[in-house]
Amino acid sequence: MPENMRIILARHGRTEWNGAARFQGKTDVPLTEEGRTQAGALARRLSSWPLEAVYTSPLSRAVYTAEAIAGAHELKPIVLPELREIDFGVWEGESIPDLDAKQHTQYTRWRADPFFNPPPEAETWPVLSARLERAVKIILESGYSRVVVVSHGGIMRAIYAVFLGLNAHKVWNMDVSNCAMSGIEMRYGRPCLVFENDDLHVRAGKAGEDLPVWGDGHAVKL
Numbered sequence: 001m002p003e004n005m006r007i008i009l010a011r012h013g014r015t016e017w018n019g020a021a022r023f024q025g026k027t028d029v030p031l032t033e034e035g036r037t038q039a040g041a042l043a044r045r046l047s048s049w050p051l052e053a054v055y056t057s058p059l060s061r062a063v064y065t066a067e068a069i070a071g072a073h074e075l076k077p078i079v080l081p082e083l084r085e086i087d088f089g090v091w092e093g094e095s096i097p098d099l100d101a102k103q104h105t106q107y108t109r110w111r112a113d114p115f116f117n118p119p120p121e122a123e124t125w126p127v128l129s130a131r132l133e134r135a136v137k138i139i140l141e142s143g144y145s146r147v148v149v150v151s152h153g154g155i156m157r158a159i160y161a162v163f164l165g166l167n168a169h170k171v172w173n174m175d176v177s178n179c180a181m182s183g184i185e186m187r188y189g190r191p192c193l194v195f196e197n198d199d200l201h202v203r204a205g206k207a208g209e210d211l212p213v214w215g216d217g218h219a220v221k222l
Contacts, residue, residue, distance in 0.1 A: 002145040005186040006214065008046070009159060010069070010150045012061040013038035014178040021096040024061075024152075025088035025122075031061050036068075038179035038202050043068040045181075045201035049213040051075075052144040055135075057083040057151045065179065066150040077150070082135035085152035089122030114172050115158070125168065132162045140186075148181075156182065164191050178202070183214060 013035030017024045031039065046069050056066035056077040066077035091099065099107045109117040115125040136159070139147060151159075153176040161168035164184070176182075180199035184191050200211055 002143065003186065003188075005140070005145050006147070007139065007184045007186075008049075008051075008148045008181050008213075009156050009184065010042060010065065010148060010181040011153055011156060011176050011178055012057075012059075012065040012150060013042075015061050017093075018178060023088045023091045023094050023096070023119075025085050025092045025154075026059070027092050028059050029061060031064050035061065035178065036064065039065040039068040041201045041204075042179045042181065043072050045211055046148065046213060047072040049146065051146045051148050053078060053142060053146075054148045054150065055080050055083065055139060056149075057085065057155070059084055059152070062150045062152065066148075069148055069150065080135050080138065082131040082138075083149065083151045083155060086128060086154040086158070087123040089119045091119040091122065113169050114154075115161075115168050128158055129162050129168075132158050136163050160193070164193055 013031045015024065015029045015035055016032055017029045019032070042065065051073055054066050054070040054075055054077045056062045056079055058079050058081055063077065063079070070077045110119060115128070118124055132155070139149065156176050157171040157174060160166045160171045160174065175197050177197055177199045179202050180197045182196040182198070183194040185194050194214070204211065
């Protein structure tokens, strides 16, 4: 593992189910036009950052986002099945307002502690954390020093727990916006969260702000 390795975790762009507040999970929902625009904004933000590899979930919403980022560097994304979104079981495709109305008690329990109160037939925390430990190991042993990992809201929160050692009962309190990015740097063999949920490239639109990637001078004008 290279010393001072930098890893950017990025969420995919917006989908129709994001807009409708539906549980997507392992369901392969494509990006909307807005989501593709967000992916382009993230790719432009990262175009001057000297990344060496892009890893992605196999779901198309993440793959499209990863391809946009990798294409600016003449790279091809590396698909890691372990990065797919959480399997939400029987709640896949269900809307949050409907669940809250029809299964209020169970939904409220899930909302309070999602990894440890999973929906029926959903993926459990031991299974999820084990596969993410495998993914993190692959990335850390890759030999690359600048890496982007494109995945999902639930997966990014789980990585905070598995990789950074944050409280798995509390990481859902951290916001993860569409096409937002978070930065992790390896320092003396230990991961350090440098920034989280940076989506200025999405919110800036065509405003033309100079937006650095890591606060180190690698800035692009949108």
